[in-house]
Amino acid sequence: MSKFTKKIAFRLFILVFACGKIAGQTNNDTIRVEEPKKDSIIALNTEKNHLNYKSLIIPTALIGYGVASLSVNGLKKLNFSTRDEINEHQPDHIKLDNYTQFAPAVLVYGLNAIGVQGKHDFKERSIIYGTSMLITSAITIPLKHIVKEERPDGSNNLSFPSGHTAVAFASAQFMFREYKDTNFWLGVSGYSFAVFTGVYRMLNDKHWVGDVIAGAGFGVLSTELAYWLYPKINHFLGGKNKNMATMVMPFYQDKSVGIGLVKTF
Template sequence: MKPTFFIVIFLLISYTSRSQNTQNDSVPSSNTTTFKPKALIIPTLLIGYGVVGLESHTLKLVNSEISEEVKEHIDDKFTIDDISQYTPFASVYALNALGINGKHNFKDRTIILGTAYLIMGGTVNVLKHTGTVVRPDGSSNNSFPSGHTATAFMGAEFLMQEYKDTSIWYGITGYVIATGTGLFRVYNDRHWLTDVAAGAGIGILSTKIAYWTHPFIKKHLLKDKETLNAMVMPFYNGHESGLGVIVSF
């Protein structure tokens, strides 16, 4: 059986982390993103596909057939997904550092990113720790959903929102990278297709919620905070690697 579900996703080949002070580095445009119900369609379909796949024998069969194909034809792992998951959102800061301004200044975009990361990370961790889906390689039972994919799609939507008024191609590139990240999770035998689909949906939705709630957060929770300093630092604890964000107001 050939899978008939296609995840439409989008990559930027630049990775820069740096600390900086708040500055007026945004393009002239509206800094608000209003809620639009139709924006829920794609992430809901992706999450729905992943959730249905937890019980659907048909989708489980698709997962198994893809995994068997991977194991049969691929011997070497290529773990670029450990880095590419961060590339889309890091690219927003890289582009601003290069003088290509996005929608929001440093303070606002960092608040939005932090909100999205909290929503995405909290959702993924709860689902992983309450689920019992065994990874394709049998290493653990926290396969659902894919955290790498969720991070990548969170960043891709962040890149899209910040730069769609400058050039739609920045966002498309970010989604290409996110798609590649998800595919490499399957390629490396770490996730099922349904894990990747759900992770993509969670990542996209988390960023959308962060943009929708940003005006409220800025007005009511951070109204007296005029400056913001932040630093993005890589970490490795012997088992996992990632990025840590240190923010001070």
């Protein structure tokens, strides 16, 4: 990675960290989980299905920054100055960001396959991740057509928010939630792929800074919502009949995201 790429990555990290820091000042309490009786989802009350609003503070701040960058002059200037600086260095355009957006999720499945167990089993994490991807798509795709922000390279008007970055941070948040209680540093390692994806969306001249930061927020938010919805979805899929077998697997094909479901009664 070149010095310039590291500089852009560091700048993006600082902006994301700053948004999180400001948001975190509203409440410094940690999330409390009081002696769960079974394998529960952290930050959620699985019995009452209450969403922990503290977990929404940081993604809301990131989304707020992105939305503000569409109209606030100072943030718009940062968008343009960053794009101009990137163009001056003329970095190579690569397509790795098409794959790194899914890397954290692939790692979760790979680690579980070799015995490094996460929070949930195959079916459970597939439902959660598939739900996260559906929420991410349901938010970002319509917004692109509503906002109609022109991309830095002028190729179309679907710049805001960054869908690649949203998927990347949704995947990274998924990895974090699966491993943060057993191996914190392993859990946060997924964010390196997310930051890489966001940086290269800018280096490839596809997105502005604000697009990427908003995408990060939408991605984290989507995964948090997926964990909240999981008990409800699991109840719907399994119901009261514990003898039913269900196979759930998210898929991505031809730029479409969805869930494949096979259910045996």
